[in-house]
Amino acid sequence: MPFAPLLAALLVTQVPEPPAEGAIVWQAPPGCPDRAALERAIAGRLGRVPTAQELALVGQIGRTSAGRYHLDLRLTVAGHTQTRALTTRQCAALVDAAALLSALALDPSAAAVDPALPVELEPSPEPPLPDEPIEPDPPAAQTAPPVEPTPPARPEPVDAPEPPPPAVVVDLAELTPSPPPPRRRPGxxxxxxxxxxxxxxxxxxxxxxxxxxxxxxxxxxxxxxxxxxxxxxxxxxxxxxxxxxxxxxxxxxxxxxxxxxxxxxxxxxxxxxxxxxxxxxxxxxxxxxxxxxxxxxxxxxxxxxxxxxxxxxxxxxxxxxxxxxxxxxxxxxxxxxxxxxxxxxxxxxxxxxxxx
CATH class of the missing domain: 2.40.160.20 (Porin)
Known part of the structure; x- marks a missing residue:
């Protein structure tokens, strides 16, 4: 058929980009940092605000029977999904851990970024995509077998390292033995x-x-x-x-x-x-x-x-x-x-x- 070569060429040159994988979904009980705090923490670690096409995050914080905070976290970066379950005494520590895991999944070097640096929370403009050369249409007289469309290569997923354990806060007063009570002098x-x-x-x-x-x-x-x-x-x-x-x-x-x-x-x-x-x-x-x-x-x-x-x-x-x-x-x-x-x-x- 005369339309087969033309259809094959269109399939090769006009493969659509994969849809956005989602955005940040964050559920936390009252008193815990909200989604805006998480976005600021991720931006502080990464140095910029990730787009919805780069990162999909679903996190839910709940309370355990022991009074601790438990986080169920699911991260999707470049089609690769990883899940984490974290538990700690401080709810804010879970936000920091989620931000660190997200930044490492996007950029392994983000662990060296100081999260205290101020970061504008405006979405950074995406770099323009390079112009892809378009193959010219083959001559109509030339017959060629239909070419199967080749999906775009996806980068190899990078396994994010395990997050460091939450810092244990030790009260020095608990480690220092209390001085003995002063001896009562005679009267x-x-x-x-x-x-x-x-x-x-x-x-x-x-x-x-x-x-x-x-x-x-x-x-x-x-x-x-x-x-x-x-x-x-x-x-x-x-x-x-x-x-x-x-x-x-x-x-x-x-x-x-x-x-x-x-x-x-x-x-x-x-x-x-x-x-x-x-x-x-x-x-x-x-x-x-x-x-x-x-x-x-x-x-x-x-x-x-x-x-x-x-x-x-x-x-x-x-x-x-x-x-x-x-x-x-x-x-x-x-x-x-x-x-x-x-x-x-x-x-x-x-x-x-x-x-x-």
């Missing part, structure tokens, strides 16, 4: 107490107790000064008035919590019993006094610096002076302290730097 206190004593003097008497010392969180070391008011013992026309001055030390365990403290203490005291005699042959003198002491009490810390203290003290006499009336026939004993005595004290305490 101090001053306390003035008043109360009653039974057993050390001839009759129950009032007394004062002044204490100071060191406070630890669960222990006390206390130093005491004690004064017991004078009481009188009489035998006929003779009598003796006795008072007590002493100093002591004791250690305590601090039990309890919050505003209530229950100190349990043990120690000793030493001092002098002063007796003033009245009657024939009477005189005044001071004798030795020493006793072991145990106590239990309660302290109410009603203020950061102040406490109200109540204590019960038991004393065991170790050594004490005796007061006798001199008589040529037989000495008469006027007074001797009891082997055991008891004190009840109520006081106000000022605490400084207490680590309680």
């Amino acid at each position: 101090g206190f001053l306390r003035l107490s008043g109360g009653f004593e039974v057993g050390a003097l001839p009759r129950p008497t009032a007394g004062l107790d002044f204490a100071t010392g060191v406070l630890w969180r669960r222990a006390r070391l206390e130093f005491h000064g004690v004064y017991l008011g004078p009481q009188t013992e009489a035998r006929g026309v003779n009598s003796v008035t006795v008072s007590l001055f002493a100093a002591g030390v004791q250690g305590c365990a601090r039990l309890g919590r919050a505003r209530l403290e229950f100190p349990l203490c043990g120690g000793f005291e030493m001092g002098g019993l002063r007796g003033e005699g009245r009657g024939p042959g009477a005189r005044t003198g001071t004798g030795f006094w020493t006793a072991a002491r145990v106590s239990a009490g309660v302290a109410w810390h009603f203020h950061r610096l102040l406490s109200l203290n109540f204590a019960v003290q038991g004393l065991l006499r170790l050594a004490a002076a005796r007061f006798d009336l001199s008589d040529p026939d037989a000495p008469v004993r006027l007074f001797e302290p009891s082997p055991v005595s008891l004190r009840l004290l109520l006081g106000l305490e000022v605490r400084l730097g207490d680590p309680w």
